[in-house]
Amino acid sequence: MEPTTRDELLSAAKRYAEGVPIEVELSQIDWECSERAVRRAGACLYDPRTEAVTIRLTWSAYRAFGWEEFTETIRHELVHAWEFQQFGESGHGTRFAEKARELAAPRHCRTFSEARLRLRCSSCDWDARRYRASEAVKHPTERRCGACGSRYRVEHVESGRCWRTHAGYLVSRRKLDDEW
Numbered sequence: 001m002e003p004t005t006r007d008e009l010l011s012a013a014k015r016y017a018e019g020v021p022i023e024v025e026l027s028q029i030d031w032e033c034s035e036r037a038v039r040r041a042g043a044c045l046y047d048p049r050t051e052a053v054t055i056r057l058t059w060s061a062y063r064a065f066g067w068e069e070f071t072e073t074i075r076h077e078l079v080h081a082w083e084f085q086q087f088g089e090s091g092h093g094t095r096f097a098e099k100a101r102e103l104a105a106p107r108h109c110r111t112f113s114e115a116r117l118r119l120r121c122s123s124c125d126w127d128a129r130r131y132r133a134s135e136a137v138k139h140p141t142e143r144r145c146g147a148c149g150s151r152y153r154v155e156h157v158e159s160g161r162c163w164r165t166h167a168g169y170l171v172s173r174r175k176l177d178d179e180w
Helices: 006-018 059-065 067-087 094-102 166-179
Strands: 029-034 042-047 052-058 117-121 127-130 152-156
Touching (some): 006 067, 052 067, 059 067
């Protein structure tokens, strides 16, 4: 039976983790459910002072993926927990990739939502997706293209509305109102 609540998801994830063949001290991992994440399905947090490891799973990602696909996210985050517990650090490098392969876990989890905003260069093909109104989105004149250094414009993907200045952002935000 698939989890239908956040608490059920965390309980199911903990039970599932017990069957994953990885040398992780599960009793030393805290599990949380995120309501805020808009693109990452999970995160593994580490406090080097206390060596505490927390796996944070995203409810919206679980709802988008379903249990079967979401177990890939759990295995992915367990690889991070393994690295933190064994080495005090984690990334997506060679060591991570090898352990993830052993567990049939993805090296990178796919996003579960479409970006709401896109930065597009005025001179080259560079673009970047944004899920929230970051400083680069709100104040595009203070930033430059990541590839060629030119100015860029910001596009609200769903509406197609674009802006190049902070004032343009404010006008767009106001005009889009509930559609933001």
